[in-house]
Amino acid sequence: MLLSCTVNGEKIEKEIDPAKRLLDFLRDDMGLTGVKEGCSEGECGACTVILDNQAVTSCTVYAGQVMDREILTIEGLEKNGELDILQKAFIENGAIQCGFCTPGMILSCRALLMEKPNPTREEIKRAIEGNLCRCTGYEKIIKAVECAVKGEVQ
Amino acid sequence: MKELKYVGKRLIREDVYDKARGKTQYTCDRKLEGMLYAKLVLSEKALAEISINTDKAEQVPGICAVYTHKDVPKTKYNPHNWTPGVGAPEDMYILSEKARYVGDHLALVVGETKEAVEEAASLVEIVYREETPVIGLKAARENKENIAFEKESRCGDFGSLPLENLIVEETAGSTQAIHHAPIEPHIALSAIDETGNLVVWTPCQTVFMVRYHICSLLDVPYTKVRVVKAVMGGSFGGKGLSVVEPACAFASWTLKRPVMLYMDRPADITATRRRNPSEMTVKTAVDKDGKILGRFIACDFDGGAYYTNASAIAMAFSKKLFRLYRIENQTIEARTFYTNTTPGGSCRGYGSPQAHAVTEVNLDQIADRLGMDPCELRLKNVVLPGDDDPAGGTNLGDARIRECILKGMEEFHWKEKRAHIREKNTDRYAYGVGMACATHGNGYKGxxxxxxxxxxxxxxxxxxxxxxxxxxxxxxxxxxxxxxxxxxxxxxxxxxxxxxxxxxxxxxxxxxxxxxxxxxxxxxxxxxxxxxxxxxxxxxxxxxxxxxxxxxxxxxxxxxxxxxxxxxxxxxxxxxxxxxxxxxxxxxxxxxxEPDSNPGVYCAAFAEVKVDKYTGQTEVLDLLAVHDVGQCMNYTLSEGQIEGGAQMSLGQALFEEIGYDGKGNVKSRNFSKYHMINAPDMPKVRSLFIEEHNTDGPYGAKSLGEVVAVAPGPAVANAVNFAIGSRFASYPITPEKVVLWLENKEKE
Structure with a gap:
C-alpha cells in the first residue's frame, strides 16, 4: 500500500507492506535507528514512539495502521539543533547509562508531558511503567522528568 | 588528603549527548556494504540426539548458507576461559552435535535479509531422539556423574567445635536462575577488512577473550583477528562470556562477507548464560554473646549443560564467605552439577548474591534466637581493617563494614524503626525492617x-x-x-x-x-x-x-x-x-x-517493607545502601550503580526467575513472563558512602559495580521475615509463597 503519514514533522509517502511492523518501517525504511528493539512483544518499551500524542510500542503496531497519522521518534525531538528539555534533563541528571532504553524512555515521558505538563511523581512512574531499564533503577530518570517539569535544566 | 579537583565530581559523561538524541550507533544500528544477517536455530528439546535437514531452508530466496555441526570446526572451547591459562574444560562447539538444553545452538542461518533469515530459520527441520533430561539440582544429585566440580574450602576445624554446648542455627535456602536482562539483546558484527583481517565488533566485556576463542576455533593467528568493543546496551555479566561471537566470526570468515548475528529476547533468555541457581544449607555456631565460633556451608550450584564457569562459580562463592565476618572455624563444601538447562556464566556479583542470600538470613535467625538486634550481632563479628583472609586469600585491606553498619543504623533510624515498625500493622498489612551486609572483591589478584x-x-x-x-x-x-x-x-x-x-x-x-x-x-x-x-x-x-x-x-x-x-x-x-x-x-x-592487593569492598543495606497479607505481595517502601568505596569517582555515576544494582537485587528477592518445566522447557521466555522490576515497583534508593581514601586503587578508591547487587535482596528477605514472622531463605519470595506460608501458619 501507499502509506502517507507524518514522521518527525515531515509528510512522507512510501510504498510499504502494511503487515510490516511500525518498528521495522521506522528503522529500516526511514533510517530512524533511535527506535530500539528489546523484546518484540511490547513489554520492554525500548521501541516506544509517539503516535498522535500517545506513546506506543512500535513493535506492536503495523505500518498499515499509521495512515494519515503523526509519528514522533527520538530523532524528531530536538528543534533547530536545540535539545528538548527532557533530553537535557536526562543528560544532566545521570538518567542515561547504557542508553538502550533511553529513546523509548524519553518519548514515554514526552507523551506524558504533552498530556499533563505538571505530573506528580506517581504519574511519572506510571508513564514509564512499560519501559524497562536494567541500569538505573529508574530513580534518576524520574528525577530528570521532575527537573524538566520544574524547569531546573541548564 | 590532598583535595581532588576532578575525581569525585559529578561530571557529565560525554556519550550521553548522542544517546539522548538516538544518534549512538549500537551494533544493531550498523549496516555494512554487502552485509548478511545471521540467526541461530535453537534446540527445542533439553536432551536429544539430532538429525537436521536444511534443504527447505536453503531454498529460501536470499539464503547464503545454513550451517550445522558438520560444517563448523571440530574444535571445542569453553566460553568462560578468558585466557588460555584459565584452563577450564572445553566442551562446547560453535554448533552442537547434540541437543543438551532448550536453547542449545544447533544451526546457523545466513542470508541477505532478516526476512529471509527468519523464514529459513523456521524451515530448518530438526528430528529429535529424546533422552531423559536432568532438570534441576534434585535430579542432578541422583547421579554422581553429573558433578562437574567440587571443592572444600576451610579454615580452622568446624568439626572439633563442641556444638552441643553452643547455639547452632541451621538455615536451608536457595537462589533462582536469573536473566541478566540487558535491554540490548546479544549481537555481533563481523567483516573482513581491506587487508584480509577478520574484524569483529561486539558489545563484550573482554576483547582479548573473544579473540582467543575465535582464533582457537578458526585456527587463525591472534595477529589476524581484530576484536573491537562496540557500544554496549547493557551486560550485567551476560555478555561477559563469548556467546554469539564465534558463530558470527565463523560465518563471516567462511563467506568472506560482513555478517550480523542477532538474537531476540527469547534467545537471550534461553540460549546465552544465566546466574547459576544454588541450593545451600548454612549451619552457624555462636556463643551466648553472639560471637560466631564456626560455620558450615554446603552449597550446590546448577551449572547447566556445559562446563563454562562450573569451577569459577563454586570458588567465587566460597571465597567471599571468609571475608565478611571473623569466623575462625569454617568449612564450605561447594559443588557444581551438569544439568540440561542454560549454561551458567558471569552475572553481576558473581557468587556473592548466592552467598549472602542465605547466610544473611541465617544471621537474622541467630539474632532472633539470642534476642539480639541483628545489627549488634553483626557488629560483634564483622571483619576490621587490616584483617587477613583466614582461608589464604588476599588481605582485606581497609575493610569498613563496621562503619557501613553504624552509619546505616543512624541514617535509617534503625533501632527506632525496629522497635516500632509493627505498630503500623493493620489487619491487611504487615510492616517490617531488615538489613543485610555483603562483600565483594577488587579484581583477580590472588x-x-x-x-x-x-x-x-x-x-x-x-x-x-x-x-x-x-x-x-x-x-x-x-x-x-x-x-x-x-x-x-x-x-x-x-x-x-x-x-x-x-x-x-x-x-x-x-x-x-x-x-x-x-x-x-x-x-x-x-x-x-x-x-x-x-x-x-x-x-x-x-x-x-x-x-x-x-x-x-x-x-x-x-x-x-x-x-x-x-x-x-x-x-x-x-x-x-x-x-x-x-x-x-x-x-x-x-x-x-599489576596491583599489589585485592581488598574487600563492603555494603550494608537497610530495607522497610509492607507485606499485603491478602495478596502476598511485598512492597519495598525504603531502601538505604551504605557502601565502603574508599573514594567515590563520580557521585552521579556511583548512585546510578547503587540504584541499578538494587533493582537487580530486589528483583532476585521478590520477582525474577527463569522457570523450567520438568522437560526443561523455559516458562519465562520473554518479559511478559519474566518479571523485571519496573518504575512503580521500585523504591527510592538512598546511597551513602564511607570514604576513607585508604586503598591501592586510584586516589584511594575501591570497586562498586558488583557489590551493589548483593545486599538489598537479603535485607528485604529479613524485613519480610521480621514483618510476618516467616523464615524465607528461598528466592524469589513471591506472593504465592507468602500466601501459602500465611495459610499454613493459620492452620497451626
Whole structure:
C-alpha cells in the first residue's frame, strides 16, 4: 500500500507492506535507528514512539495502521539543533547509562508531558511503567522528568 | 588528603549527548556494504540426539548458507576461559552435535535479509531422539556423574567445635536462575577488512577473550583477528562470556562477507548464560554473646549443560564467605552439577548474591534466637581493617563494614524503626525492617593473572589520550577513567580521550571488564600512566625552556614557572610541539601495571517493607545502601550503580526467575513472563558512602559495580521475615509463597 503519514514533522509517502511492523518501517525504511528493539512483544518499551500524542510500542503496531497519522521518534525531538528539555534533563541528571532504553524512555515521558505538563511523581512512574531499564533503577530518570517539569535544566 | 579537583565530581559523561538524541550507533544500528544477517536455530528439546535437514531452508530466496555441526570446526572451547591459562574444560562447539538444553545452538542461518533469515530459520527441520533430561539440582544429585566440580574450602576445624554446648542455627535456602536482562539483546558484527583481517565488533566485556576463542576455533593467528568493543546496551555479566561471537566470526570468515548475528529476547533468555541457581544449607555456631565460633556451608550450584564457569562459580562463592565476618572455624563444601538447562556464566556479583542470600538470613535467625538486634550481632563479628583472609586469600585491606553498619543504623533510624515498625500493622498489612551486609572483591589478584597496560600520549593541540582495554558497559567507565587521567595530569577531563578496548589498538589486559577490577586495577594504572606522563611533560619543559624541574607547577593543562620577572606559563600543547621540534621526541608514557592487593569492598543495606497479607505481595517502601568505596569517582555515576544494582537485587528477592518445566522447557521466555522490576515497583534508593581514601586503587578508591547487587535482596528477605514472622531463605519470595506460608501458619 501507499502509506502517507507524518514522521518527525515531515509528510512522507512510501510504498510499504502494511503487515510490516511500525518498528521495522521506522528503522529500516526511514533510517530512524533511535527506535530500539528489546523484546518484540511490547513489554520492554525500548521501541516506544509517539503516535498522535500517545506513546506506543512500535513493535506492536503495523505500518498499515499509521495512515494519515503523526509519528514522533527520538530523532524528531530536538528543534533547530536545540535539545528538548527532557533530553537535557536526562543528560544532566545521570538518567542515561547504557542508553538502550533511553529513546523509548524519553518519548514515554514526552507523551506524558504533552498530556499533563505538571505530573506528580506517581504519574511519572506510571508513564514509564512499560519501559524497562536494567541500569538505573529508574530513580534518576524520574528525577530528570521532575527537573524538566520544574524547569531546573541548564 | 590532598583535595581532588576532578575525581569525585559529578561530571557529565560525554556519550550521553548522542544517546539522548538516538544518534549512538549500537551494533544493531550498523549496516555494512554487502552485509548478511545471521540467526541461530535453537534446540527445542533439553536432551536429544539430532538429525537436521536444511534443504527447505536453503531454498529460501536470499539464503547464503545454513550451517550445522558438520560444517563448523571440530574444535571445542569453553566460553568462560578468558585466557588460555584459565584452563577450564572445553566442551562446547560453535554448533552442537547434540541437543543438551532448550536453547542449545544447533544451526546457523545466513542470508541477505532478516526476512529471509527468519523464514529459513523456521524451515530448518530438526528430528529429535529424546533422552531423559536432568532438570534441576534434585535430579542432578541422583547421579554422581553429573558433578562437574567440587571443592572444600576451610579454615580452622568446624568439626572439633563442641556444638552441643553452643547455639547452632541451621538455615536451608536457595537462589533462582536469573536473566541478566540487558535491554540490548546479544549481537555481533563481523567483516573482513581491506587487508584480509577478520574484524569483529561486539558489545563484550573482554576483547582479548573473544579473540582467543575465535582464533582457537578458526585456527587463525591472534595477529589476524581484530576484536573491537562496540557500544554496549547493557551486560550485567551476560555478555561477559563469548556467546554469539564465534558463530558470527565463523560465518563471516567462511563467506568472506560482513555478517550480523542477532538474537531476540527469547534467545537471550534461553540460549546465552544465566546466574547459576544454588541450593545451600548454612549451619552457624555462636556463643551466648553472639560471637560466631564456626560455620558450615554446603552449597550446590546448577551449572547447566556445559562446563563454562562450573569451577569459577563454586570458588567465587566460597571465597567471599571468609571475608565478611571473623569466623575462625569454617568449612564450605561447594559443588557444581551438569544439568540440561542454560549454561551458567558471569552475572553481576558473581557468587556473592548466592552467598549472602542465605547466610544473611541465617544471621537474622541467630539474632532472633539470642534476642539480639541483628545489627549488634553483626557488629560483634564483622571483619576490621587490616584483617587477613583466614582461608589464604588476599588481605582485606581497609575493610569498613563496621562503619557501613553504624552509619546505616543512624541514617535509617534503625533501632527506632525496629522497635516500632509493627505498630503500623493493620489487619491487611504487615510492616517490617531488615538489613543485610555483603562483600565483594577488587579484581583477580590472588586468583588469576591480573595485569593491565596503558599507553598514554599528550598531543600538540593539548589533548591527551589513554589507550587501555576498558569496556564501558554503560556504567560510565570511560568518564571515570577521564576523571582519573585528569586528576593525574592536572588537565580538563573533556580534553582526554579514553579509547575503549580494541585488540589492534589497545595494549594487553589480562582479564577485561569483569571481576570488579576496572576502577581498582585499570583506574590505578591510568593514574600511574597520567603521573608518568606529567613527569615527562615537566622534563620536556625543563629541557626546552631551561627550567628547574622541581619548581614547575602544573594546573589546568598549563605548566607554570616562577621566572625572574614574572611567572612564565606554557600549555602542555606548546611543550609537546617544542619538544618534538627540538629533541625529536613525542610525549608519551607506557605503563604495565599489576596491583599489589585485592581488598574487600563492603555494603550494608537497610530495607522497610509492607507485606499485603491478602495478596502476598511485598512492597519495598525504603531502601538505604551504605557502601565502603574508599573514594567515590563520580557521585552521579556511583548512585546510578547503587540504584541499578538494587533493582537487580530486589528483583532476585521478590520477582525474577527463569522457570523450567520438568522437560526443561523455559516458562519465562520473554518479559511478559519474566518479571523485571519496573518504575512503580521500585523504591527510592538512598546511597551513602564511607570514604576513607585508604586503598591501592586510584586516589584511594575501591570497586562498586558488583557489590551493589548483593545486599538489598537479603535485607528485604529479613524485613519480610521480621514483618510476618516467616523464615524465607528461598528466592524469589513471591506472593504465592507468602500466601501459602500465611495459610499454613493459620492452620497451626
Amino acid at each position: 586468583g588469576y593473572p591480573e595485569l593491565t597496560n596503558v599507553y598514554a600520549q599528550l598531543h600538540p593541540d593539548g589533548s591527551a589520550e589513554f589507550r587501555i582495554a576498558v569496556h564501558d558497559q554503560g556504567c560510565g567507565t570511560v568518564m571515570t577513567m577521564q576523571q582519573i587521567g585528569a586528576e593525574a595530569l592536572h588537565m580538563d577531563p573533556y580534553k582526554i580521550k579514553v579509547y575503549e578496548a580494541d585488540t589492534f589498538l589497545s595494549p594487553y589486559d589480562s582479564a577485561g571488564t569483569q571481576a570488579s577490577r576496572v576502577t581498582y586495577v585499570c583506574g590505578r594504572a591510568v593514574q600511574e600512566a597520567g603521573e608518568a606522563l606529567l613527569e615527562k611533560i615537566k622534563n620536556a619543559a625543563a629541557a626546552v625552556y631551561g627550567w628547574e624541574k622541581n619548581r614547575i607547577e602544573a594546573e589546568d593543562g598549563m605548566l607554570k614557572y616562577p621566572g625572574t620577572d614574572r611567572e612564565e606559563c606554557r600549555t602542555y600543547g606548546e611543550v609537546s610541539k617544542e619538544y618534538e621540534k627540538k629533541f625529536s621526541r613525542y610525549l608519551h608514557a607506557d605503563i604495565e601495571y
